[in-house]
Amino acid sequence: MNEPNMKPVMLVTGTSRGIGKYLANYYLNNGFRVIGCSRSTCEIVNEDYTHVCIDISSDAEILNLFKMIRKDFKRLDVLINNAAINPMISNVVLLPYDTIQKIYKINVFAPILFSREAIKLMGRHKYGRIINMGSMATKHEVAGEALYTSTKASINAITRVLSKEVINMGITVNVLAPSVIETDLSKAINQDALMEVLKRNAINQYGDLIDISNLIDCLIKEESKAITGQIVYLGGV
C-alpha cells in the first residue's frame, strides 16, 4: 500500500460529528494521516489531521479540496464517503423540490465526485479503498423515508458498478450499511419509528461505533483485494 515509513492517507467526509468524527480519531490512532471535511469547524487536534471546511454540495469546493490533496499529500489510499443528511420523515407527496435536490447533492452527487477525484489519485499508485456509507433503510423500505432510502439505494448501485470499473486499478469499492448508531442524524428521526424498524433486525438494539471501524479495518486491508462491490449490513438486517 505504501512506501516504507510513509503513513497512509485517508479522506473522511463529515468529520465534525458522529460516525465521521469517530472514524477520523480511530484512524489517527491507528497510524493514518487523516483529511476530514465538514461544513463546520472540527475539534479534532492532531498533527496528522487536516480539516477543511467545505460545503460538499458544491462541486467547485470539492475540486478545491482535491487540489489541496494533490499538492500537499500527493496520494490518497482510502476514501470514506460518510457525510449524509436525512430530512424529517416525510411522505413523497409533501417533498419540496429544493429538498429533493439538496439531499441528492449531498448523499449522491458528492460521493460520486469524491470517488471520481479519488480514483485519479489512487490510480497512480494502483491501489485504493473506497468505502461508501449505506443504510439499512434500503432493506426495510420504511414509509416516509423514500427520499433518504432512494439516495442510499443509488449509492449501492453506484458502488456495484464502480467496483467493476476500477478493480484493475487495484481499487476496491464497498458499502458499509450500519445499523442504528446514536448520532445527531439518528436522533433527528422519530425514535418510536426507529425502534419499530430495529425490531426487524436480528440484533434489535443500537449498534456500536466499533462495529463500523471493525468492518472498515477488514475492507481497507491490502489483503482484502478480492472484496469489492459488496454491500455489508451490520446488525443482522
Add this chain to the structure above:
Amino acid sequence: MLTKDAIIEIILKSLDEINKMNNSKIQLSVDTKLFGSNSSLDSLGFVNLITSIEENIEELTGNYIPIADEKAFSLESSPFKSVETLATFIETLINE
C-alpha cells in the same frame, strides 16, 4: 492561455509518461486512438492519461480544469477518440 499545439504537446507528454509507467509502446501521434475498441489504452491507462493531462495543465496554468465536462457528453462525436479530438476539446474548455 494554451494553444492547440501546446495542448497536443501536453497530451503526448502524458502518453509518454504512461508508456514509461507501464512499459508500453503507445504511439505518440495526433492520430493515436485514446478511447473505444481501437484504443491502445486500457481503462487504467485512460484514467491515468486524463489525470496526467489535468495535472500538467494545472502545473502550467495554475488552473484545474476537469476534463470530465458536461460538454464531452453532449457532443455528437466523442472528444476522447484521438489525441487530435481531445486537444480540440480541451482548447474549447480552456478558452471559455
